[in-house]
Amino acid sequence: MSLAVLKSRALSGMDAPEVTVEVHLANGLPSFTIVGLPEAEVKEAKDRVRAALQNSRFEFPNRRITVNLAPADLPKESGRFDLPIALGILAASEQIPADTLNHYEFAGELSLSGELRPIRGALAMTFAMCNDGAAKNVAKKIAFILPRANADEAALVEQAHIYPADSLLQVAAHFAAHSAEARLTRHTPSPQIRRPHYSDFSEVKGQLLAKRALEVAACGLHSVLLIGPPGTGKSMLASRFSGILPSMNDIEALEAAAVQSLTQGFSLAQWKVRPFRSPHHTASAVALVGGGGTPRPGEISLAHRGVLFLDELPEFDRRVLEVLREPLESGRITISRAARQADFPARFQLIAAMNPCPCGYLGHVNGKCHCSPDVVARYQGKISGPLLDRIDMQIQVGSLPHADLIKQADGEASEQIQARVERAFDLQLARQGKANNMLNTVEIEQFCDPDAEGKQLLHNAMNRLNWSARSYHRVLKVARSIADLEQIEQIQRAHIAEAISYRRALKEK
Known part of the structure; x- marks a missing residue:
């Protein structure tokens, strides 16, 4: 047999389209050609595969070798195709049987010694394999053979059959074996079911x-801007915010893990731990939203189902901050390049922090601000109105008197706050199937209808403060979360009043 056909996966954003690896051996001058729009890493597979086969004591065919990666118009990158190419050569040269290769998909980078190295995006590839099988109504599950270092994350998809391997020789023995002992065994993950560890609110x-405002924000998954002088605890509060968010369900945990697997990989220690990303204020727009020649997720996607914390918000380049406007509304980001387009999830919760003025001491109890009104206005004006309009809550974090600073922290623990948040969040899911922050205009009218006094207060505030329709709807959604915390179905005047207090615009001196 001079032709072997195997299955693998490419990566295109969060998608992992199927790739057919065709290996053909022909007579003629010895050569090794890879076609099918391979990028540099894939072209280099020729040398890795040759050395891996020889060091694994296989015979490298002294023939004309052609490897086709189909479909031809899909770009192929990284070393994940090393393993299927090597197996295809072995099958085409009849060094291993080829009759059961179509029952598996393969991915793995080879070292020169034949060892298998971990790859990027294993969980996303496993997701796609199972989804394709379900779409095609395939009764028999296709197994996935990949490096052992990727087995834990890939096996989190319960429908998949994952067979980890340490080397090319081990995979080849699986197909050539005459005994069960030489075959690869299916891997099942054993994530330790325990409460994720976060820093505690009682330390603040x-x-x-x-x-209280952050508890409301956690209840409805609202975005927050913390405004206050330096040293008042804004960063401490933000870093502990993940600990009061509702616990992740399996679907959310798998979504977050799949995004993580596209970059540095995912470990079971991160299972059901909400991501917390805190990029430096010198980060570029590409670092924040993702991009590159081969688009990869940025900070907003790596924070999917978790928290994106932007400290010193006015110090970010204004053009960088403006890229947050669409993802805050849609929960997704589409990266378009000349050759390709990639779509990533970005359902993150924004927590931002800033000083009220350049020196930071505007409103400080023990400090004197020396900034003029023009300087304060120019500093606060670095945050555009459209972006500020999309942030649900603006919270003043005041400075603490010295007497309070020397006292022992005795606030509520995160576990107690989270218990209230969980009850309110469950109420939202039972009523509307989603968090309050995700309600659309029609759903706001249906589920966020306040009483007569609340309506009057809200209309007066809207006219006096010149709110946009977006601001009006966001205040209603925050009021809905406040009512849910109190387990009250009808939004009342007190809930509207508290929600309005969380919508204070930045003020000058």
């Missing part, structure tokens, strides 16, 4: 109003 002294 004072700031009861800010803690």
Whole structure:
């Protein structure tokens, strides 16, 4: 047999389209050609595969070798095709049987010694394999053979049959074996079911109003801007915010893990731990939203189902901040390049922090601000109105008197706050099937209808503060979350009043 056909997967954003690896051996001058729009890493597979086969004591065919990666118009990158190419050569040269290769998909990078190295995107590839099988109504599950280092993350998809291997020789023995002992065994993950560890809210002294606001934000998954002088605890509050969010369900955990697998990989220690990303204010727009010649997820996608914390918000380049406007509304980001387009999820919760002025001491109890009104206005004006309009809550975090700073922190623990948040969040899911922050205009009218006094207060505030329709709807959604925390079905005047207090615009001196 001079032709072997195997299955693998490419990566295109969060998608992992199927790739057919065709290996043909022909007579003629010895050569090794890879076609099918391979990028540099795939072209280099020729040398890796040759050395791996020889060092694994296989015979490298002294013939004309042609490898076709189909479909031809899909770009192929990284070393994940090393393993299927090597197996295809062995099958085409009849060094291993080829009759059962179509029952598997393969991915793995080879070292020169034949060892298998981990690849990027194993979980996304496994997702796609199972989804394609379901779409085609395939009764028999196709197994996935890949490096052992990727087995835990790939096996989180329960429908998949994952067979990890350490080397090319081990995979070849699986197909050539005459005994069960030589075959690869199916891998099942064993994630330790335990409460994820986060820093605790009880460690933050004072700031009861800010803690209350963050509890409301966690309940409805609302975005927050913390405004206050330096040293008031804004970063401490933000870093502990993940600990009061509702626990991740299996679908959310798999979504977050799949995004993580596209970059540095995913470990079971991160299972059901909400991502917390805190990029430096010098980060570029591409670092934030993703991109590159081969598009990869940025910080907003790596924070999917978790928290994106932007400290020192006005210090970010304004053009960088503007890229957040669409993802905050849609929960997705589409990266378009001349040759390709990639779509990534970006359902993150934005927590931003900033000082009220350049020196930071505007409103500080013990400090004197020396910034003029023009300087303050120019500093606060670095945040555009459209972006500020999309942030649900703007919270003043005041400075603490010295007497409070020397006291022992004795606030509520994160576990107690999260218990209330969980009850309110379950109420939202039972009522509307989603978090309050994700309600559309029609659903807002249906589920966020306040009483008569609340309506009057809201209309007066809208006219006096010149709110946009977006601001009006966001105040209603925050009020809905406040009512849910109190387990009250009808939004009342007090809930509207508290939601309005969380919508304070930045003020000058």
